[in-house]
Amino acid sequence: EESGVLERQLGYWQQKLAGVPESLDLPTDFPRPSVQTHAGASHPFSLDARLAGQLKQLAEQQGGTLYMVLLAALEVLLYRYTGQNDLCIGTPIANRQYGETEGLIGMFVNTLAMRSRVEGSDSFAALLAKVKTTCLEAYEHQDAPFEKVVDALRVQRNLSTTPLFQVMLILQNTERAEADASIQPYPLDGGGISKFDLTVAFSETAEGLEAIFDYNTALYKPESIARMAEHYAALCEAVTAAPTAEVGKLGYLGEAEKHVLLAGYNDTAADYPKDLCLHELFTGQAARAGEKTAVVCGGERLTYRQLDGRSRDLALYLQSQGVGPDSLVGVCMERSLDMVVSLLGILRAGGAYVPLDPEYPNERLAYMVRDSGAAIVLTQESLVEKLGGLVAAGTQLIAVDREWPELAARVAALKAANIGVQQQVTPHHLAYVIYTSGSTGQPKGVAIEHHSPVTLVQWGLEVYSREELAGVLAATSICFDLSVYEIFLTLAGGGTIILVRNALALADGAGQEGVTLINTVPSAMEELVRLGAVPESVQTINLAGEPLTARLVDRIYETTAARKVYDLYGPSEDTTYSTYVLRTKNGPQTIGRPIANTQVYILNAHHQLQPIGVPGELHIAGDGLARGYLHRAELTDEKFVANPFDPGTRMYKTGDLARWMDDGTLQ
Numbered sequence: 001e002e003s004g005v006l007e008r009q010l011g012y013w014q015q016k017l018a019g020v021p022e023s024l025d026l027p028t029d030f031p032r033p034s035v036q037t038h039a040g041a042s043h044p045f046s047l048d049a050r051l052a053g054q055l056k057q058l059a060e061q062q063g064g065t066l067y068m069v070l071l072a073a074l075e076v077l078l079y080r081y082t083g084q085n086d087l088c089i090g091t092p093i094a095n096r097q098y099g100e101t102e103g104l105i106g107m108f109v110n111t112l113a114m115r116s117r118v119e120g121s122d123s124f125a126a127l128l129a130k131v132k133t134t135c136l137e138a139y140e141h142q143d144a145p146f147e148k149v150v151d152a153l154r155v156q157r158n159l160s161t162t163p164l165f166q167v168m169l170i171l172q173n174t175e176r177a178e179a180d181a182s183i184q185p186y187p188l189d190g191g192g193i194s195k196f197d198l199t200v201a202f203s204e205t206a207e208g209l210e211a212i213f214d215y216n217t218a219l220y221k222p223e224s225i226a227r228m229a230e231h232y233a234a235l236c237e238a239v240t241a242a243p244t245a246e247v248g249k250l251g252y253l254g255e256a257e258k259h260v261l262l263a264g265y266n267d268t269a270a271d272y273p274k275d276l277c278l279h280e281l282f283t284g285q286a287a288r289a290g291e292k293t294a295v296v297c298g299g300e301r302l303t304y305r306q307l308d309g310r311s312r313d314l315a316l317y318l319q320s321q322g323v324g325p326d327s328l329v330g331v332c333m334e335r336s337l338d339m340v341v342s343l344l345g346i347l348r349a350g351g352a353y354v355p356l357d358p359e360y361p362n363e364r365l366a367y368m369v370r371d372s373g374a375a376i377v378l379t380q381e382s383l384v385e386k387l388g389g390l391v392a393a394g395t396q397l398i399a400v401d402r403e404w405p406e407l408a409a410r411v412a413a414l415k416a417a418n419i420g421v422q423q424q425v426t427p428h429h430l431a432y433v434i435y436t437s438g439s440t441g442q443p444k445g446v447a448i449e450h451h452s453p454v455t456l457v458q459w460g461l462e463v464y465s466r467e468e469l470a471g472v473l474a475a476t477s478i479c480f481d482l483s484v485y486e487i488f489l490t491l492a493g494g495g496t497i498i499l500v501r502n503a504l505a506l507a508d509g510a511g512q513e514g515v516t517l518i519n520t521v522p523s524a525m526e527e528l529v530r531l532g533a534v535p536e537s538v539q540t541i542n543l544a545g546e547p548l549t550a551r552l553v554d555r556i557y558e559t560t561a562a563r564k565v566y567d568l569y570g571p572s573e574d575t576t577y578s579t580y581v582l583r584t585k586n587g588p589q590t591i592g593r594p595i596a597n598t599q600v601y602i603l604n605a606h607h608q609l610q611p612i613g614v615p616g617e618l619h620i621a622g623d624g625l626a627r628g629y630l631h632r633a634e635l636t637d638e639k640f641v642a643n644p645f646d647p648g649t650r651m652y653k654t655g656d657l658a659r660w661m662d663d664g665t666l667q
Helices: 002-016 049-061 066-082 124-140 146-153 222-241 255-264 278-289 304-320 337-349 362-372 381-388 400-416 451-463 482-492 503-508 522-531 550-559 633-639
Strands: 040-048 086-093 110-117 167-172 198-205 208-216 293-297 300-303 328-331 352-355 376-379 396-399 430-436 444-449 471-474 496-499 517-520 540-544 564-569 579-583 598-603 616-622 640-642 650-658
Touching (some): 040 222, 049 208, 066 086, 066 167, 110 146, 208 222, 255 598, 278 337, 278 451, 293 337, 300 304, 328 337, 328 362, 337 400, 362 430, 376 381, 381 396, 381 400, 444 451, 471 482, 482 496, 503 517, 503 522, 522 550, 550 564, 598 650, 633 640, 633 650
Parallel strands (some): 086 167, 328 352, 328 376
Antiparallel strands (some): 040 208, 430 444, 598 616, 616 650
């Protein structure tokens, strides 16, 4: 008979725990060791008599027990921290449900695995009802020893975690007998041991509920556990105040933490020339720089004066062809001086440039020209035949290199008639439209207004010295917005753009002379370091677009003359860069803090702030945001949403997971 009972109970657990997640993805401060350690520490906290009474009252109203309410609240916290809705929490049980065992001395304690599904749309009361059912079923099947349950489930063992659950909840609510007055209680600590990642232990007292978080010190810092205890207590307050509220929307952040997340970490307001357009940052510098070299490409170069004159003439010609504010003009050129002249000429005419890489497949180029509606495409003689078969009838192809004499003659005639470049464009007109590769479907055009790159450039002028900007390697295709930094920050700072085919051209000796700053992706830098091709003149290296490992940072500092390595992050929808950090040797891997006039929010699926240390979707707000996606109003509304923290503004949903660290950096 006993074997039959055991078999039935094991059958229940096999069904209940089938497919249980191997582990709880609770965010940790340190990487999980490959083999579990048990070094631990404790953090005491308490729930006062008022709150404890309210929790008991809630339990009675819902037909449950205090333990069930505490378990449900813990499940809400873990759900909100992890986003996992399939949760398993361990709990000890006295295992003395039979009268014959009540008075016996000995160890009868068993362990139960309480598995529940938490849905963000559930009310807390609904979750509590599910938890109650789970608990009652578990109590009915408590005779099955935990080790036999584990064996029966054939759990895939992992040396880094305990099987079935990594978090335990304990409520000690047995009445204590009155002790002899001569006997003094002796407090026991955990002896620096933590059996699980986290154990939350409660005991009832006259003052309320005394609690202890025991935690694994190989995984957590004391301050993280202290915050977790505060969040748990705040959730207990929230569920007693509103048991019918959705668990995904229950508030548990204190005002002080909210202030840090909203204001402290986002204190980025800075002045920038809000009345200027992107090209005006160049023209202002050109008036001062004069004969200084503005751009170099192989053996050719242009001074600031020459670049100013040629781009102004091109702007006048483009205006004569109908280009004005928000007109889109394609640029399909090999990397050359004419390419830089064309970008500036389009901007000065009031138009917005649409970069078209000649190496792109014909189908992609044709789509980009068609989707943008560009009536004019600036190109080179060598590409006219290729483009002629791709663009729609009526699209004007201008081979700038071949047609410059005719263009100059037309400009001379306009000047003779006292017609000059008209400044009609404002900071809220488009500067460029860059097409990004969507994960599915056709590429989409990100439409950027002038004020966005202007604030980026002003930030760059504050962060990078003139010495660092003296010779900037322009190795990025203009179809990627790292090129906006390379071209326009350099010109605004009075430096020299050193145009090369790509970053790896340095390995062939191209453009090595005078390079002070390299702006590229980590994979390209990895190869340059391997080849020993980073010029001795390089002072600063910017790396973006891919995760930057600590190993690569260390190698750069060890094997090159570079004194600074910046890690930068940002989507095209927020104008090149949104966050930055100066990485150090043997330093942490982080994407840093928001740049000037940029705010970052880490939110859950309900657009609520995630606490420090807890991952969520990274949202970006501020002056760098794009206008939206060209001709894609529905997608724009989906990705650029109302900013609840600054009414009347928008924020961009990046789709990237990140979290705030204690020091205000992002990981």
